Amino acid sequence: MSEDAVKQMKQAVAKAAADRVQSGMIVGLGTGSTTAFVIQFLGDRLRKGELSHISGVPTSFQASVLAKKYGIPLVTLDDVEKLDIAIDGADEVDPAKNLIKGGGAAHTREKIVDSLADQFLVVVDSSKLVPKLGATFPVPVEVLPFAVAPVTHALKALGGQPELRMGVKKDGPVVTDQGNLVLDVKFEDIPNPAELEKTINNIPGVVENGLFVNVADVILIGEIVDGQPRVREMG
Ligand SMILES: O=C(CO)[C@H](O)[C@H](O)COP(=O)(O)O
Numbered sequence: 001m002s003e004d005a006v007k008q009m010k011q012a013v014a015k016a017a018a019d020r021v022q023s024g025m026i027v028g029l030g031t032g033s034t035t036a037f038v039i040q041f042l043g044d045r046l047r048k049g050e051l052s053h054i055s056g057v058p059t060s061f062q063a064s065v066l067a068k069k070y071g072i073p074l075v076t077l078d079d080v081e082k083l084d085i086a087i088d089g090a091d092e093v094d095p096a097k098n099l100i101k102g103g104g105a106a107h108t109r110e111k112i113v114d115s116l117a118d119q120f121l122v123v124v125d126s127s128k129l130v131p132k133l134g135a136t137f138p139v140p141v142e143v144l145p146f147a148v149a150p151v152t153h154a155l156k157a158l159g160g161q162p163e164l165r166m167g168v169k170k171d172g173p174v175v176t177d178q179g180n181l182v183l184d185v186k187f188e189d190i191p192n193p194a195e196l197e198k199t200i201n202n203i204p205g206v207v208e209n210g211l212f213v214n215v216a217d218v219i220l221i222g223e224i225v226d227g228q229p230r231v232r233e234m235g
Pocket residue numbers: 030031032033034035088089090091100101102103104105106107110
């Protein structure tokens with residue numbers, strides 16, 4: 001799939017998601033390249049007067065910078081008890097609507113914000129659909145820097161192959177918005193994602209992992225059909 005086709009799928013699905021937001025809503029703003037388009041399209045709708053009085057809860061520094069750029073008023077979790085909708089991307093989606101997230105190292109805040117929404121709407125291109133979680137993407141685990149060694153040992157004991165995530169444009173490890181590190185853990189098989197999600201989070205020093213089980217309500221998928229971008233909802 002060409003880069004341009006992937007961009008078209010992301011834009012199509014982002015537009016469809018932004019069109020579902022209604023005036024007055026409190027909206028969780030996800031992190032990543034797909035949600036960057038969602039934030040841009042929400043800003044467009046506000047500017048055109050199609051939408052008014054929405055507030056965004058950003059899931060990351062990136063989301064907050066983009067929201068400010070596109071004129072979306074922001075609130076924090078000190079200001080609201082729940083959200084009407086959260087729109088976020090994913091790295092993998094299985095047929096039961098369970099996810100792996102954290103490709104942008106933002107899964108800790110994302111899980112908090114996405115879980116507080118009446119509706120958690122996931123926006124992905126068709127390359128993210130997998131028959132089983134773990135098929136293509138490791139499970140990102142945010143870890144306190146002090147605990148990287150013992151958490152690494154514990155993840156190996158669970159059958160995983162953890163690797164410290166390194167920066168692409170920076171020497172040294174990726175540091176999350178909370179000042180922690182990320183271990184990307186490849187598992188040969190994830191027979192029970194719900195159990196693995198809880199087991200990993202029980203390791204002392206783990207802050208949060210990128211398995212999102214039973215959190216997503218709606219999955220919108222951008223795809224290319226007969227050369228044209230199209231959006232469908234997972235049944
Ligand atoms: O979980 C995430 C960030 O932590 C992203 O939502 C996920 O990585 C998908 O990103 P993109 O839309 O760029 O493919």
